[in-house]
Amino acid sequence: MKFFTKINLFTVGFLMVLSGCNIDPELTDVYGEQVAWSSEANLELSLNKFYPLIGQTYYTSHVNQDAFADILKKNTPSESSNLFALGSSFITPGENPLGNWDWGYNWIRTCNEFLDGIKTNGDRLPADIKLRAEAEVRFFRAYVNFELAKRYGASIIIYDKLPDGSQRSLSTPEEVWNFVSTDLDFAAANLPATVPATKAGKLTKGAALGLKARAMLYAKRWNVVTEAITALDGLGLYDLYPDYEKLFQMKRAQHLENKESILEFAYSSPNFGYSFDYFFCPPGDKGYAQISPTENLVSQYQMADGSGFSWADTAKAKKPYEGREPRFYASILYNGASWKGRTISTVEGGVDGYAIGGGTTSTGYYMRKFFDGSVKTQDLGFQPGEFTFYFMRYAEILLIKAEAMAEQGNLSGALEALNKVRKRAGFKQDLTAGSKEDFMKLLRHERMIELAFEGHRYWDLRRWDLARTALNGIMITGRVPVAAPAGTFTYKEVDADNGRKRIYLPRYNRFPIPSVELQRNALVEQFDEWK
Structure with a gap:
């Protein structure tokens, strides 16, 4: 997805990082190796190139990944997620819509180039500035290695320095997770x-501890997860924002206190905005x-009293x-919803429509979360968006904590963390569980709802082996309104996959090593399940 932007991101640096800075970089037509390390200002410009890793496309990549779930x-219908999910295309060593091998190793090389440069040429910088810069880049290197590890079963190649021309074999999962943990x-x-x-938006201690908790969750190092979160909580800086809906309507320019944000990426319209709404809003917008x-x-969004919803319940189905x-209304646009001064209409042929084929909803619903509903785009058109993107927020940390505690047999601690998230969602009755299996059902439901559209669902199901x-x-199904007497509606179930069943092969739990890596590196052998 493109940006609405009038600035060169890598040359000028991020607005959020450099706004208010009173140090000026050295201006010259050609930057030599020494110039890059000659001042804190130049160092900041070098560091800025890493920050796209945490959110330069707003939530686009995250919703696209959730479409694979x-x-x-x-x-x-021709979108890659549909072709893959319905078996029209398959993951192979030569083609993988969710692979990131080349992306990852390009970034790792960039990280190692920076670390080599600061070691070789950073003597003119104060020691504390050098340490902080190294810490930032090692955070980013850990993040990229984590993104590789979660796709390739943590059987990847570790590069702790610039390549010397020799080939390297795959490291063991234990070595990979140790490397990620050490960097963090x-x-x-x-x-x-x-x-x-x-x-604001620069890396902090809390961001490193939060990413360590996320990475070690995938590594199933439960005690390390809880240790990282204990250290994060010990900072006394983070808590849930009181209002789930308003959390996703924050703008950096508002300067509102938000303790839920652990690491974020901000935008500023019109010069540095995003086009997310333009591509994903309903046709009526x-x-x-x-x-x-x-x-x-x-259907998984519960009733306000905590009871479940079911279309088989005739009373609930009458007014579904x-x-x-509250998270339902903050996240979903449905037939009859008030939105941008109008009413959403997903009846077939309505302004927001329903059809199989593109250009309108194929399920009877649209997203609400992440959209700016304050501008009547149906009349005024779209402007570059400027809501804050959260790379990590405290609600995720609580859910990570809950899962890790349950895996260690501490159900009371797990329930306490889970129920804190639910209380912010408006539920007054705490959940209980008599076993780890019962608790995990609650935890899986809560991650599905609380983190909806934030890019976790596909990877969660995969790491749980579900x-x-x-x-x-x-x-995949939807519900489409059918007009009934007295201005009411009934809702018919529709098959959004057009008569086809979804396919997920067991070997997708670990993606194959790309063919190009096998061809250029004789020390790397393909995983057994992909031979």
Whole structure:
């Protein structure tokens, strides 16, 4: 997805990092190696090139990844997520829509180039500035290695320095997770706990500890997860924002206190905004309606009293969108919803429509979360968006904590963390569980709802080894309104996959080593399940 932007991101640096800075970089037509390390200002410009890693496309990549799972459906049948999910295309060593091998190793080389440069040429910089810069880049290197590890079963190649021309074999998962953990430990030890308001969005100690908790969750190092979160909580800086809906309507320019944000990426319209709304809003907003929430997700939003929703309950089915929990109304646009001074209409042929084929919803729903509903784009058109993107927020940390505690047999601690998230969502009755298995059902539901559209669902199902059932042999459904007497509606179930069943092969739990790596590196052998 393109940016609305009039600046060169890598040359000028991020607005959020450099706004208010009173140090000027050295200006010259050609930058030599020494110039890059000659001042703190030049160092900051070098560091800025890493920050796109945490959010330069707003939530675009995250909703696209969720479309490979069961909670979002791309409305155009030829989209890669549909072709893959329905078995029209398959993951192979030569083609992988969710692979990131080349992306990852290009970034790792960039990280190692920086680390080599500061070691070789950074003598003119103060020691504390050098340590902080190294900590930032080791955070980013850890993040890239984590993104590789979660795709390739943590059987990847570790590069702790620039390549010397020799080939390297795959490291073991134990070695990979140790390497990620060590980089994040260094980052946490040398990053500041807080940064000035003029540098909001820069890496902090909390960001390093939070990413360590996320990475070690995938590594199943449960005690390390809880240790990282204990250290994060010990900073006394983070808590849930009181209002889930307003959390996703924050703008950096508002300067509102938000303790939930652990690491964020900000935008500033019109010079540095995003086009997310333009591509994903309903056609009644003059948007391109590229993606829709599924009934598989929508039915999971509970009633405000904590009871479940079911279409088999005739009273609830009569008024299916009344009395739901607040996160439902913050996240989903449904038939009859008030939106931008109008009413959403997903009847077939209505302004927001329903169809199989693209250009409108294929499920009867649209996203609400992440959209700016304050501008009547149907009349005024779209402007570059400027809501804050959260790379990590405290609600995710609480859910990570809950899962890790349950895995260590501490159900009371797990329930306490889980229920804190639910209380912010408006539930007054705490959940209980008599076993780890019972608790994990609650935890999985809560991650599905709380983190919807934030890019976790596909990877969650995969790491729980549930994808082979939850994403295999099923179809994605929707609910479309049918006009009834007295201005009411009934809702018919529709098959958004157009008569086809979804396919998830067991070997997708670990992606194959790309063919290009096998061809250029004789020490790397393909995984057994992909031979």
